[in-house]
Every structure is written in C-alpha cells, then in structure tokens.
Amino acid sequence: MSRVHDMGGRFGDGPVDTAEHPAFKAPWEARAHALTMAAMPLGGWSIDARRHGRETLPPATYMAYSYYEKWIAGLADMLVSGGVLSRDEIASGRSDGPRPDIEARRLTPDMVAANAGRMVPYTRDDAPAPRFAPGDAVVTLARPGNAFVPGGHTRLPAYAAGLKGRVLRYHGAHVFPDTQAHGLGEQPHPLYAVAFAAGDLWDAPEHPRDEVVVDLWQPYLGPA
Numbered sequence: 001m002s003r004v005h006d007m008g009g010r011f012g013d014g015p016v017d018t019a020e021h022p023a024f025k026a027p028w029e030a031r032a033h034a035l036t037m038a039a040m041p042l043g044g045w046s047i048d049a050r051r052h053g054r055e056t057l058p059p060a061t062y063m064a065y066s067y068y069e070k071w072i073a074g075l076a077d078m079l080v081s082g083g084v085l086s087r088d089e090i091a092s093g094r095s096d097g098p099r100p101d102i103e104a105r106r107l108t109p110d111m112v113a114a115n116a117g118r119m120v121p122y123t124r125d126d127a128p129a130p131r132f133a134p135g136d137a138v139v140t141l142a143r144p145g146n147a148f149v150p151g152g153h154t155r156l157p158a159y160a161a162g163l164k165g166r167v168l169r170y171h172g173a174h175v176f177p178d179t180q181a182h183g184l185g186e187q188p189h190p191l192y193a194v195a196f197a198a199g200d201l202w203d204a205p206e207h208p209r210d211e212v213v214v215d216l217w218q219p220y221l222g223p224a
Contacts, residue, residue: 004059008159009202029068036075041105043082048181052153053078124188127173136167137224146178153181156220163200164224169193190218
C-alpha cells in the first residue's frame with residue numbers, strides 16, 4: 001500500500017510543528033468531529049474503516065485539506081459508498097425521502113450522552129498464539145500491503161517495512177485493522193511493540209542510535 005498519508009521519513013515536507021494546539025481550532029472542527037462520530041453507526045463502520053476512508057482521498061485533496069477537512073471529506077465518501085446518502089443529497093443538504101433502515105441505526109440524544117467518552121476495547125481472547133516474546137529479533141514484511149484487499153488499509157508504515165527490529169512488549173491480541181477496515185471481520189492477532197534503530201529507518205537521522213517504537217500485528221512480522 002502506498003498512500004500520500006504515509007509520510008514518515010520523506011524529505012521535502014518541512015519541519016514537524018511541535019507547538020501545543022487546542023483540540024479544535026475553530027467551532028466547526030468540533031462539529032465535524034461530532035458529525036463523524038454520530039455517523040459511524042449508520043454504516044456500521046469501525047475506526048479502521050474511518051481511517052481507510054480518509055487515506056483514500058485523492059492525494060491533491062489530502063495535502064490541501066486541514067485535519068478536520070479530511071475527516072469530513074472521508075465521511076462524505078463513506079456515506080455515499082455505503083449507501084447511506086447520495087451525492088445529490090449531500091450537495092443539496094436535503095433527504096430524498098424516508099429511510100427506515102438508516103433511521104433505525106441513528107443515535108438518539110440519550111444514546112449520545114451514554115456513549116460520550118466511552119472507550120471501546122479492541123483486545124480479544126480468540127486469536128492465534130503469540131510467536132514472539134520481548135527481546136526477540138523480528139523482521140517486518142518487505143512490502144506494507146494488505147493481504148486481503150489490493151490497496152487496502154494496513155497499519156504497517158512504509159518506513160518500517162523490510163527492516164529488522166526488536167520486540168519490546170507484547171500487548172495481547174487485538175482486532176486486525178487489515179480486515180476490520182473492509183468489513184471482513186475482526187480476525188484478531190497478537191500485537192507487539194517493536195523497536196527500530198533510527199539509523200535503520202531514516203537516511204539522515206539526527207541521532208542514529210535513537211529508537212522508534214511501532215505497534216505491529218503478528219502477520220506483519222517474521223523471525224529475524
């Protein structure tokens with residue numbers, strides 16, 4: 001998978017802005033966040049599907065839009081592709097008519113209050129046994145692709161593909177994003193924190209002996 005959002009280690013994008021910023025820079029951003037969260041039950045979408053929706057924006061659009069503009073654009077595409085709304089309905093701001101199937105899935109005000117801030121666990125018990133333990137040397141897949149959907153969502157970043165690392169921690173089994181993002185089920189797998197030397201990841205690291213820690217699922221890894 002090669003997407004414009006996978007920017008780690010790329011030259012020419014300028015320095016990273018490390019200044020503190022408020023969660024929402026303008027009132028409309030808070031509304032964009034709320035609208036996106038409220039719309040997820042309409043299509044039965046997971047957080048992984050939501051991420052994939054934003055990642056598949058056209059590259060020029062992705063680079064031109066601000067953070068919450070990406071959220072709204074990704075949501076609009078998902079609503080149309082998921083059959084929740086038509087493009088005409090989005091453009092006009094008006095519904096084409098009653099949709100009992102959609103209406104049954106909407107969040108009511110009391111449901112919003114009950115679910116606000118609720119953490120949804122992604123840990124699972126029904127998963128393959130862990131192959132690795134802290135201290136083990138591992139190597140990541142040479143290509144960060146989705147094995148189920150061509151061009152699909154994956155949490156293996158391109159900058160960490162095909163490299164040797166060291167398992168720092170086993171997080172337990174978690175829902176697998178590569179399948180969950182595409183409605184193919186949770187298919188949980190063991191999840192590890194893997195450390196990589198900065199000098200192995202970047203062409204010109206400021207401190208080559210620093211380490212970058214990436215959380216990676218077991219299907220992304222093999223023994224080194």
